[in-house]
Amino acid sequence: MLMDHTTIKNLLSAFLDNELDDLQKAEISAHLTGCQDCEEELTLLQKLDEFSKENSPVFPDKDFWNTFPGRIRSQISQNYLNIQKKEANMFKDSLFKAEKGRGQKALAFPIAFLLHASLVAAMVVLPLMNSSNLPQIEVYSAFLAPPPPPPPPPPPPAKKSRAKRARTRIKPVQARTNITPGQLVAPVEIPDEIAEEELIDIGVEGGVEGGVEGGVIGGVLGGVVGGVLGGVVGEFQAPVRVAGEMRLPKLIKRVEPIYPEIARQARIEGVVIIEATTDIYGRVQDIKVLRSIPLLDQAAIDAVRQWVYEPTVINGRPRGVIFTVTITFTLK
Amino acid sequence: MRQFEQNGDHKLILRAKDGDMDAFETLVKKYQKPIYAFCRRMTGEHQSADDLSQETFIKAYISLQKFKDGMSFFSWIRKIALNNSLNYLKKRKREESLGIREIKVTENLNSSPQELPQEQLQRNGLEVKFKEALEALPLDHKTVFILRVFENLSYKAIAAFLNIPPGTVMSRLSRSREKLKTLLAEHL
Numbered sequence: 056m057l058m059d060h061t062t063i064k065n066l067l068s069a070f071l072d073n074e075l076d077d078l079q080k081a082e083i084s085a086h087l088t089g090c091q092d093c094e095e096e097l098t099l100l101q102k103l104d105e106f107s108k109e110n111s112p113v114f115p116d117k118d119f120w121n122t123f124p125g126r127i128r129s130q131i132s133q134n135y136l137n138i139q140k141k142e143a144n145m146f147k148d149s150l151f152k153a154e155k156g157r158g159q160k161a162l163a164f165p166i167a168f169l170l171h172a173s174l175v176a177a178m179v180v181l182p183l184m185n186s187s188n189l190p191q192i193e194v195y196s197a198f199l200a201p202p203p204p205p206p207p208p209p210p211p212p213a214k215k216s217r218a219k220r221a222r223t224r225i226k227p228v229q230a231r232t233n234i235t236p237g238q239l240v241a242p243v244e245i246p247d248e249i250a251e252e253e254l255i256d257i258g259v260e261g262g263v264e265g266g267v268e269g270g271v272i273g274g275v276l277g278g279v280v281g282g283v284l285g286g287v288v289g290e291f292q293a294p295v296r297v298a299g300e301m302r303l304p305k306l307i308k309r310v311e312p313i314y315p316e317i318a319r320q321a322r323i324e325g326v327v328i329i330e331a332t333t334d335i336y337g338r339v340q341d342i343k344v345l346r347s348i349p350l351l352d353q354a355a356i357d358a359v360r361q362w363v364y365e366p367t368v369i370n371g372r373p374r375g376v377i378f379t380v381t382i383t384f385t386l387k
Numbered sequence: 388m389r390q391f392e393q394n395g396d397h398k399l400i401l402r403a404k405d406g407d408m409d410a411f412e413t414l415v416k417k418y419q420k421p422i423y424a425f426c427r428r429m430t431g432e433h434q435s436a437d438d439l440s441q442e443t444f445i446k447a448y449i450s451l452q453k454f455k456d457g458m459s460f461f462s463w464i465r466k467i468a469l470n471n472s473l474n475y476l477k478k479r480k481r482e483e484s485l486g487i488r489e490i491k492v493t494e495n496l497n498s499s500p501q502e503l504p505q506e507q508l509q510r511n512g513l514e515v516k517f518k519e520a521l522e523a524l525p526l527d528h529k530t531v532f533i534l535r536v537f538e539n540l541s542y543k544a545i546a547a548f549l550n551i552p553p554g555t556v557m558s559r560l561s562r563s564r565e566k567l568k569t570l571l572a573e574h575l
Contacts, residue, residue: 068561072535074542099568102575107536107567110517111428114420115437123423124415127444128408134445 058082064093071100294332294375295367304337304364304376312358312382318350322386327355329380335373337364345379355382396460404451411451415444418461422468428533429472430479431518439475443468465538466548469530476526513574520570524563531556532563 058066058079063086069075070083087094114120297303325348332341339362344352359380366373395417402410422443427436447454447464454463521529527549534545535556542560546553568575 065561068564069542069557072542072560074557099575100564103564103568103571104536106513106571106575107517107521107532110514111424111537114424114427115433119437120416120419123419123441124412127415127441127448128412130441131408131411131445131448134449 058086060086060090060093063090064096067093067097067100071097071104292335292372292374294334294377295369297376297378301367301376303378304333304367306362306364307337308361308363310358310361312351312354312384314384314386315350315354318354318384319386321350323348323350324385325351325383327351327382327384329355329359329382330377331359331362331380332375332377333364333367334375335366337366339363340375348384351384354384358382397456400451400454400456400460403448404454411448414460418464419444421461422464425465425468425533425538426472428521428537429469429530430475431522435475435479439468439471442471446471462548469548473526473530480526516571516574520567523570524566528559528563528566531559532567535560 063083066075066079066083070080075083083093087097295301326346327344327348328346330343330345331339334340339360342356342359344356359382362380364376367376368374396414399410399414403414419440423436423440426439426443427433430436430439443464446467454460521532524532530549531545534540534548535542540548542553542556545556549556
């Protein structure tokens with residue numbers, strides 16, 4: 056492949072430096088004989104090199120060179136002094152020695168980086184791998200109202216068609232015999248088919264979808280068996296303070312307080328007044344000391360906590376009651 | 388010079404590594420001129436060339452333990468000189484752009500302080516022209532030109548020295564010559 060004029064002109068510099076391969080050299084030599092422009096260019100380049108060498112700056116004189124090594128020598132020793140001084144100062148300030156090796160310095164960053172990365176990775180990955188060991192936090196329960204009580208099992212609604220069918224089949228039998236309740240009577244006529252009774256599916260006329268077996272007509276979904284009509288599902292009934300005409304609940308179970316040994320030895324006597332709160336079943340649930348005798352309080356609280364009262368019923372509903380109990384400690 | 392270098396350097400370096408200042412001084416005496424010349428061509432000033440060549444030898448002495456046998460001591464210190472010069476020139480360029488150094492540039496343009504005024508006058512012609520033309524080149528072009536023309540290195544050696552591909556050496560050199568040729572056209 057032959058090179059064009061411009062390419063050759065650009066290669067002349069390398070040609071001058073004898074840096075081309077034989078093929079290129081041969082081609083350029085051939086081109087030069089014919090191309091005056093390139094020949095002139097090459098001469099110019101040669102002249103430039105000569106000019107550069109001729110006009111490069113002149114060296115300083117002998118004195119300069121004779122003193123040069125000495126100056127370097129003194130500078131080096133000064134340098135060392137400075138370094139030593141610096142190090143000495145450093146030791147004054149801190150007790151660790153500066154690392155001179157560059158390799159250790161260069162390694163410090165990657166090592167620190169790796170350590171940090173692995174630490175973070177461990178902190179992220181380990182909990183992911185061991186998720187079973189972690190305490191389960193119910194996030195939602197923390198923000199939302201408590202879940203509603205589980206709904207009662209679904210019972211059947213009254214299925215009219217089935218009831219009708221059964222009735223139509225049984226009716227003729229019932230009509231012809233007078234069956235007295237509590238007496239076994241053989242059927243007069245054997246029915247050709249006995250309607251299968253689905254025990255599970257006993258519907259109540261007027262029942263509600265989602266009602267409970269044993270529920271009351273007019274009851275509320277989500278209500279409790281044995282609940283009271285007119286009650287509200289989930290309603291919390293605050294205990295009532297005994298006041299006015301209300302009578303104190305009757306104590307069913309009484310546990311005598313134990314006289315504390317330390318109080319006995321100190322010969323402490325007195326009256327502890329306690330405010331007790333019962334739940335709807337009459338059990339003492341909450342206790343507050345109204346009049347305190349420090350050494351006797353705990354004994355009184357321990358005793359009253361075990362007391363059981365008759366449940367108080369207000370407006371047909373059992374309610375908790377708040378009242379005061381007076382316990383007298385006397386030494387015999 | 389190369390032969391001379393290989394014959395004597397090895398022992399001198401070993402001694403200098405052990406802290407023998409006389410051995411190191413011999414090395415300095417041997418290479419002070421080429422190192423100074425290189426710095427002088429890179430910077431174009433006597434004062435900075437003096438500073439840089441001193442710095443080069445001091446740095447060489449301090450990091451002499453890193454010098455490995457089998458390397459050429461001269462190309463090793465020349466590399467130090469190159470790095471020093473490049474750093475210096477970059478710094479000078481920054482300072483010039485901020486206008487800090489203006490005075491110093493004009494004050495000590497092309498002469499050593501020991502020169503006679505007459506010599507200075509003679510020189511003010513072509514040499515200054517050439518220096519100015521060289522200064523006009525971009526730094527990396529100038530470096531390649533100096534290494535080729537004054538240090539007489541092959542393209543391969545320059546490529547290895549500067550850690551660039553040989554093709555780049557070729558193109559930079561060609562462009563430097565092209566530019567110098569136009570700048571110095573009237574003197575050629």
